[in-house]
Amino acid sequence: LSKDSSVSCASCHKPAFAFSDTVAFSTGIFGKLTSRNTPSVLNMKNRPYFFWDGRAATLEEQALIPIANPDEMGLAITEAVARLNQSDEYRKLFKKIFGQLPNAKNLGAAFAAFERTLETEDSKFDDWANGNGELTQQEERGRQLFVSNRAKCFDCHSTQDFTNDEFKNIGLYNGNTQKDEGRFFITKEQKDLGRFKTPGLRNIAVTGPYMHDGRFKTLEQVVQYYNNPYMFVDDPLNMDTLLLQPLQLSNQDNADLVAFLKTLTDRRFLK
Template sequence: MSKDSTLNCASCHNPKFAFADTVAFSIGVGGKLGNRNAPSVLNMKNRPYYFYDGRAASLEEQALMPIANPLEMNLAVADAVDRLNKNKEYLNLFYKVFKQKPTAQNLSAALAAYEETLETVNSKYDDWANDKIKLSPAEERGKTLFTGDKAKCFDCHFGPDFTGDEFKNIGLFNSTFITDSGRYDKTKSIADIGKFKVPGLRNVAVTAPYMHNGIFKTLEEVLHYYNNPNGIFIHPQNIDPALQKPLGLTKREQTDIISFLKTLTDKKYKKNA
C-alpha cells in the first residue's frame, strides 16, 4: 500500500502492541520520519474525530490520509486504487463485498470496516466492572485517585474508552523547542494552539512511547510530568487551567495510578504490559 510496496498499515500500527508503534516517530517510505507518534487504532469506532489534531471526521476519511501522506506511504490514492484493480485477488474480493471494482470510496470503507472490528472489552477492569473480580489494593487506590479531584485524570479520560474526545493543551507547546501547534493546524483558532485530541487509555500500558510526540518512554515518566508540568518544560503556552498548579501526588500515589492503568490492558496484550 506504499509507494515502494515496503509498508502497510501494520508497519506503524503493530498488532503485537495494541496496534501502536514502539518508537516516537514511525519510519515512512524512503526512511522519512513521521512528525507525530503513531497512536493505537483500537477502539476507534464511533469517535467524532481522528488524528491528534482532529482533521478527519470519520474513519473513512482518516483511512486514506496515511496512504497519500508523503511522510508515510507516499502513494496517491488513485495509484493505490489502480494497484487493487490490477490485483485479481483483491478485485474479486471487492466485487464480492461491494459489487463493484475498487474505488477510493470503497477502499476507505473497507479499511474503516476492519478498524471498527478492533474493539477491546476484555480487560481486568472489565471483569471488575462486571462484578467478576476484585481489584488489588493498589489498583483500587489508583482507581480512586484516577476518578478523584486530586489526580484529575477523569476530567479528560472518562467514558467506556477513557476519553472524552476533547482537545486539551497539557503543556507540550512552548513555541521554542516544542513547536507542534496541534489542533490549531486544523482550526487556525488561537485558542487551539497546543491542543491535541485526548486519547483513550485502554491498553495504554502496551502503547509506549506516549504523547503526540512520543516524548515520554514510560507511564512513570507520564505521571511524573502530569504531577508538575511546569517543572519539566518551561514557559508552556496555553496550558489547560487544570494543570497550571502541581497535583502533589506522592510516589506511591503515582505508582497506584499506574497499577490501575494496567488493568485497562486487554487480556490478549497482557504479556506485553
C-alpha cells in the same frame, strides 16, 4: 499500498502492541520519519474525529490519509486504486462485498470496516466493572485516585474508552522548544494552540512511548509529568486550567495510578 511497497498499515500500527508503534516516530517510505507519534487504532468505532489534531471526521477519511502522506506511505490514492484493480483477488473481493471494483470510496470503507472490529473490553478492569473480579489494594487506590479531584484524570479520560474526545493543551507547547501547534494547524483558532486530541487509555500500558511526540517511554514518566508539567517544559503557553497548579501527588500516589492503568490492558495483549 506504499509507493515502494515497503510499508503497510501494520508497519506502524503493530498488532502485538495494541496496533501502535514502539518508537517515538514511525518510519515511512525511504526512511522518512513521521512528524507525530503513531497512536493505537483500537477502540475507534465511537470516536468523532481522528488524528492527534482531529483532521479527519470519519474512519473512512482517516484511512486514506496515511497512504497519500509523503512521509508515510507516499502513494497517490488513484495509484493505490489502480494497483488493487490489477489484482484478480482484490477485484473479486471488492466486487463481492461492494458490488463494485476497487475505488477510493470503497477502499476507505474497507479499512474502516476492519478498524470498527478492533474494540477491546476484556481487561482486569472490565472484570471488576462487571462484578466478575477484584482489583488489588494498590489498583483500587489507583482507581479511586484516578476518578478523584486530586488527580483529575477522569476530567478528560472518561467514558468507557477513557476519553472525553476533546482537545486539550497539557503544556507541551511553548512556541520555542516545543513548536507543534496541534489543533491550531487545522482550525487556525487561537484557543486551539497546542491542543491535541485526548487519547483513550485502554491498553495504554502496551502502547508506549507516549504523547503526540513520543517523549515519554514509560507510564511512570507520564504520571510524573502530569504531577508537575513545569518540571519538563519551560513557560508553556495556553495550558489547560486543570494543570496550572501542580497536583502534589506522592510517589505512592504515582505508583498506584500506574498500577490502575495497567488493569486496562486487554488480555490479548498481556505478555
